[in-house]
Amino acid sequence: MFLRLLFESFRRQKRRKSVALLAIALGMSIATAMIAVGNDIGDKINQELRSLGANLVITPIEDTLDVNIGGVNLKPASEGAAIPEQDLIKMKGIFWGHNIKGYAPFLSDERKIQTRSGEVNAELIGTYFAQPLHHGTEEFSTGVRSVNPWWKVEGEWPQDYGDWPAQLVPDVLAGSTLARQAGLNIGDQIQVSGRKLRISGILDTGSAEDQAIVAPLHIVQAILGQPNAVQRVSVSALTKPEDAFARKDPDKLSPSVRERWYCSPYANSIAYQLRQALPNVRVEQVRPVEQNQGKVLSRVTGLMLLLSLAALLAAALAVSAAMAATILERRQEVGLMKSLGAGNSAVASLFLTEAAFLAIAGGLIGFLAGAVLAHRIGQSIFGSAIVVHPVVLAVVLFGAVLVTFLGSAGAVRKAMQFDPAVVLRGDA
Amino acid sequence: MKRGQLLLRVLLKAAWVRKDRAFTAVVSVAVVATIATAALTIYSDLEGKLSREFRGFGANVVVTKNSGALAPGELAEVRKIVGSNGEIVPVGYAIATETTSQARIVVGGADIDKLRELNVSWSVSNTGHGSALVGARVDEAITHGSDLQLSFGKTSATIKPAGFFHSGSDDDSRVYIPLEDFVRLTGIQPNTALVRIEGKPRQIQDAVSQLGAALPGVEVKPVRQITQAQTAVVGKTRSVVLASSAAVVVLIMLCMVATFTGSVLERRKDFAVMKALGASNRTVNFLFASEAALLALAGAAAGYLLGCVIAFWIGKANFDAAILPQPMLLLPVLLGSVALALIASTAPLRLLQQIQPAGILRGE
Numbered sequence: 001m002f003l004r005l006l007f008e009s010f011r012r013q014k015r016r017k018s019v020a021l022l023a024i025a026l027g028m029s030i031a032t033a034m035i036a037v038g039n040d041i042g043d044k045i046n047q048e049l050r051s052l053g054a055n056l057v058i059t060p061i062e063d064t065l066d067v068n069i070g071g072v073n074l075k076p077a078s079e080g081a082a083i084p085e086q087d088l089i090k091m092k093g094i095f096w097g098h099n100i101k102g103y104a105p106f107l108s109d110e111r112k113i114q115t116r117s118g119e120v121n122a123e124l125i126g127t128y129f130a131q132p133l134h135h136g137t138e139e140f141s142t143g144v145r146s147v148n149p150w151w152k153v154e155g156e157w158p159q160d161y162g163d164w165p166a167q168l169v170p171d172v173l174a175g176s177t178l179a180r181q182a183g184l185n186i187g188d189q190i191q192v193s194g195r196k197l198r199i200s201g202i203l204d205t206g207s208a209e210d211q212a213i214v215a216p217l218h219i220v221q222a223i224l225g226q227p228n229a230v231q232r233v234s235v236s237a238l239t240k241p242e243d244a245f246a247r248k249d250p251d252k253l254s255p256s257v258r259e260r261w262y263c264s265p266y267a268n269s270i271a272y273q274l275r276q277a278l279p280n281v282r283v284e285q286v287r288p289v290e291q292n293q294g295k296v297l298s299r300v301t302g303l304m305l306l307l308s309l310a311a312l313l314a315a316a317l318a319v320s321a322a323m324a325a326t327i328l329e330r331r332q333e334v335g336l337m338k339s340l341g342a343g344n345s346a347v348a349s350l351f352l353t354e355a356a357f358l359a360i361a362g363g364l365i366g367f368l369a370g371a372v373l374a375h376r377i378g379q380s381i382f383g384s385a386i387v388v389h390p391v392v393l394a395v396v397l398f399g400a401v402l403v404t405f406l407g408s409a410g411a412v413r414k415a416m417q418f419d420p421a422v423v424l425r426g427d428a
Numbered sequence: 429m430k431r432g433q434l435l436l437r438v439l440l441k442a443a444w445v446r447k448d449r450a451f452t453a454v455v456s457v458a459v460v461a462t463i464a465t466a467a468l469t470i471y472s473d474l475e476g477k478l479s480r481e482f483r484g485f486g487a488n489v490v491v492t493k494n495s496g497a498l499a500p501g502e503l504a505e506v507r508k509i510v511g512s513n514g515e516i517v518p519v520g521y522a523i524a525t526e527t528t529s530q531a532r533i534v535v536g537g538a539d540i541d542k543l544r545e546l547n548v549s550w551s552v553s554n555t556g557h558g559s560a561l562v563g564a565r566v567d568e569a570i571t572h573g574s575d576l577q578l579s580f581g582k583t584s585a586t587i588k589p590a591g592f593f594h595s596g597s598d599d600d601s602r603v604y605i606p607l608e609d610f611v612r613l614t615g616i617q618p619n620t621a622l623v624r625i626e627g628k629p630r631q632i633q634d635a636v637s638q639l640g641a642a643l644p645g646v647e648v649k650p651v652r653q654i655t656q657a658q659t660a661v662v663g664k665t666r667s668v669v670l671a672s673s674a675a676v677v678v679l680i681m682l683c684m685v686a687t688f689t690g691s692v693l694e695r696r697k698d699f700a701v702m703k704a705l706g707a708s709n710r711t712v713n714f715l716f717a718s719e720a721a722l723l724a725l726a727g728a729a730a731g732y733l734l735g736c737v738i739a740f741w742i743g744k745a746n747f748d749a750a751i752l753p754q755p756m757l758l759l760p761v762l763l764g765s766v767a768l769a770l771i772a773s774t775a776p777l778r779l780l781q782q783i784q785p786a787g788i789l790r791g792e
């Protein structure tokens with residue numbers, strides 16, 4: 001009997017039911033989309049903040065002071081210590097190795113550059129552009145192209161080669177200021193310490209590299225006679241914003257607390273792990289980047305969280321209002337049922353079961369629509385999809401049932417308070 | 429009783445007799461108006477609020493004189509373009525030799541307080557009683573917390589540290605001393621100014637091109653990774669807020685229209701009684717439309733106020749600075765809500781007009 005009542009209610013009131021279903025589905029698609037976007041915005045904005053460049057820098061501990069004015073390095077490469085290049089791959093093996101998004105080693109010295117028109121002094125910088133590497137089974141490529149995304153090249157980026165055949169002329173980049181002053185163009189050949197180099201592109205960075213020649217690391221190591229040497233490494237790592245706990249000295253913590261510190265991706269704990277992996281290095285936060293990107297990130301995620309909350313609340317209200325409206329209109333039905341002998345609990349259970357069916361169906365439709373919406377937002381703004389976690393489905397269904405119940409319950413109670421005779425006469 | 433009075437009475441009575449129905453209609457309009465007001469208010473102020481968060485990155489423009497020192501007139505010009513909100517710190521650099529280790533150290537001369545204000549991200553330990561700021565690597569390699577003996581060729585001095593700082597940049601290998609001491613010791617006037625321009629990405633770009641045009645012989649370089657990140661983050665966040673609020677507003681609007689349409693359809697009996705008593709289609713339409721407009725107006729006004737409160741509160745909670753109400757949003761929100769309510773209530777009436785009153789009254 002109950003089932004039949006339920007079935008007939010859906011069959012005979014298609015319009016009313018579809019309005020309620022539509023309202024629930026719309027509300028739940030908002031919920032799904034906002035939860036998905038709010039949940040993913042942190043990662044997406046973090047990717048954007050990668051354009052700030054490296055947030056950790058590694059230098060040899062025995063190194064002498066940098067003597068650097070106005071972007072001109074006055075310290076000879078032979079002075080000071082070096083980090084062995086072959087050790088750098090160990091960075092990927094630390095606990096938070098997956099958070100190391102990229103690194104770029106640097107080796108530089110001032111050299112005489114022979115051009116067609118004469119000779120100029122300029123800094124020769126060696127680095128990775130997009131060096132293919134592998135750690136265990138993981139294949140990846142790293143270098144300035146990913147670590148310093150604001151470097152712009154007109155022409156071609158040079159290739160990184162491990163062992164350059166001596167008879168071939170390696171490609172290099174010429175800094176834009178240097179190129180202008182020395183009259184260098186794409187395709188020109190220059191000579192540094194007897195080694196021929198071809199300019200494949202003009203580099204514009206807005207900083208010191210504009211006055212330099214930037215070449216593959218192995219070429220510079222060969223020219224400077226320092227194989228396997230690196231002076232400095234810029235590391236781009238995904239980190240958790242620093243808090244009071246992050247600033248604690250790990251060596252003074254109790255083992256269990258230390259474990260927790262070690263297993264949090266703070267810049268400090270990643271730096272600590274890098275120091276353990278690489279002997280005799282100093283790992284320093286690039287403070288303007290590291291200290292602020294967390295703040296910017298938390299502002300953006302906080303904003304999205306609050307907006308999502310507001311949207312969820314609005315969706316809940318809208319769905320409740322829609323449910324209340326559909327039930328209030330059915331007071332005559334309530335009156336009829338009661339006059340035929342139905343108890344309050346029988347009426348309420350019928351209405352709430354209907355609501356539950358509507359909620360689950362609306363929740364499912366809304367979830368699918370919301371997932372599509374979130375996907376579209378991700379694609380059009382960030383160029384990468386926003387994936388909706390399956391857990392959200394459970395949350396959305398639960399929310400849908402809760403909200404429809406809340407919206408229905410008040411209205412059902414109200415409808416039951418009336419005297420059936422009065423309702424049926426149409427006076428209430 | 430005049431016609432206008434009667435209309436008013438019918439409208440008020442309609443709302444009063446069916447309080448709950450009127451209430452759900454007002455609530456559904458108010459929800460749309462609230463979320464639209466809040467989202468638009470936040471969106472309009474987002475660029476400014478988010479840009480403020482980039483102050484902590486330090487200088488976003490470096491101004492360097494190609495030869496010689498920056499003249500006071502040039503610095504005044506920079507100040508004029510950057511405005512009172514920005515920071516300008518003139519810096520001079522020289523190389524000194526530490527007398528015991530013979531190590532070469534880059535010494536900068538600047539207003540120390542302003543330099544610290546500009547670089548809020550530096551971690552500075554205020555352990556000394558002097559006036560100089562000593563980079564972490566200098567301290568680690570040479571001073572170990574004590575004073576520094578520096579020779580500048582002809583002159584030499586004992587530098588007493590005020591504090592030691594970590595920056596993660598080349599500055600860690602430098603020592604900063606007050607500008608007047610620097611000029612006295614080296615005879616060099618500052619040729620560089622570290623500048624932080626405050627504002628939205630476009631304002632910063634404009635200021636940079638103005639600086640370039642106003643100062644010939646001076647190189648103006650934006651610190652590109654900062655300006656670029658700011659543009660990207662601010663732009664994309666705005667887009668996300670816009671896209672998601674647009675989606676939310678449209679969806680909730682649909683939801684509201686559905687509720688509204690439903691409640692009008694439910695009143696088919698009222699409609700039929702009116703027509704049976706001799707009301708023309710026009711009169712009935714007018715009555716239903718005015719009722720919808722009245723409810724929508726009330727809902728929209730409440731929604732606008734609530735939306736302003738929500739935006740204000742989100743600003744306070746998230747950006748530590750209130751997002752102020754935008755009075756110019758009031759009219760579009762009110763008109764938009766009324767228009768929507770009219771559309772939502774007149775569409776079902778068309779449907780009803782095709783049916784005979786008697787049929788409706790009989791319950792068909």
